[in-house]
Amino acid sequence: MRAFRGDLHVHTALSPCADEEMTPPAIVERAVALGIDLLAITDHNTAENVSAVVMAARQAPLTIIPGMELQTREEVHIVCLFPDVETTLDWQEEVYRRLPDRENREDLLGAQWICDEMGKMLGKLDRLLLTSAAMSVEEAVAAVNARRGLAIPAHVDRPAYSILAQLGFIPPGLGIAACELSSRADPGQVRGKFPGLGDVELIVSSDAHRLAELDGARTRYWLRRPELAEMRKALTGVDERKVRVD
Ligand SMILES: [Zn+2]
Numbered sequence: 001m002r003a004f005r006g007d008l009h010v011h012t013a014l015s016p017c018a019d020e021e022m023t024p025p026a027i028v029e030r031a032v033a034l035g036i037d038l039l040a041i042t043d044h045n046t047a048e049n050v051s052a053v054v055m056a057a058r059q060a061p062l063t064i065i066p067g068m069e070l071q072t073r074e075e076v077h078i079v080c081l082f083p084d085v086e087t088t089l090d091w092q093e094e095v096y097r098r099l100p101d102r103e104n105r106e107d108l109l110g111a112q113w114i115c116d117e118m119g120k121m122l123g124k125l126d127r128l129l130l131t132s133a134a135m136s137v138e139e140a141v142a143a144v145n146a147r148r149g150l151a152i153p154a155h156v157d158r159p160a161y162s163i164l165a166q167l168g169f170i171p172p173g174l175g176i177a178a179c180e181l182s183s184r185a186d187p188g189q190v191r192g193k194f195p196g197l198g199d200v201e202l203i204v205s206s207d208a209h210r211l212a213e214l215d216g217a218r219t220r221y222w223l224r225r226p227e228l229a230e231m232r233k234a235l236t237g238v239d240e241r242k243v244r245v246d
């Protein structure tokens with residue numbers, strides 16, 4: 001068992017709101033320099049750059065967790081993490097079917113770059129990503145769990161696109177693995193402010209949209225191996241596995 005520094009919410013240049021410098025090799029290089037051990041790639045409603053980041057990290061002391069930041073019908077952001085790239089791409093197909101068939105407004109929202117593992121820009125994704133999928137919070141969490149994934153409502157301490165802001169509470173029995181706080185949040189203060197969080201595990205992730213926002217990962221995960229099944233056990237405290245926010 002050892003402690004892994006994890007940042008489970010990072011965007012690439014594919015997210016229109018992220019900087020073009022967020023290429024697979026640049027993210028990997030910065031994460032390794034900061035001592036991050038586990039890093040999840042979570043672009044808005046897409047996972048097209050996940051495999052490029054996995055390949056960019058192959059020789060690095062860094063494990064990439066494949067994922068996506070889903071926007072549900074209620075405008076709630078949920079970080080969805082999966083055990084492998086294949087499952088993530090299967091999930092992406094499901095999400096694409098539920099997104100409106102509209103084009104990105106690059107002039108207003110920004111470019112959506114698909115990259116390779118060397119950081120080369122291969123082209124732009126045309127479909128509109130910054131919008132809601134026709135899927136409820138409950139439906140989304142159940143579908144992620146059915147794929148052996150982890151569903152983690154994002155930045156729940158923020159006033160926009162958070163489950164607490166949009167729904168006002170966490171539906172009982174929802175099946176989420178944890179709640180994510182934004183990078184500078186104090187978990188104790190957030191729990192005091194939002195009693196509706198109950199005893200759900202709290203983690204902190206960077207939600208980095210540019211390299212300077214990668215912060216070294218405040219959350220440590222005690223695991224036997226750096227993989228999603230172990231993270232699920234750490235979030236529920238199985239056999240000395242645990243999660244701590246610094
Ligand atoms: Zn978000």
Ligand SMILES: [Zn+2]
Pocket residue numbers: 009011069207
């Ligand atoms: Zn985000």
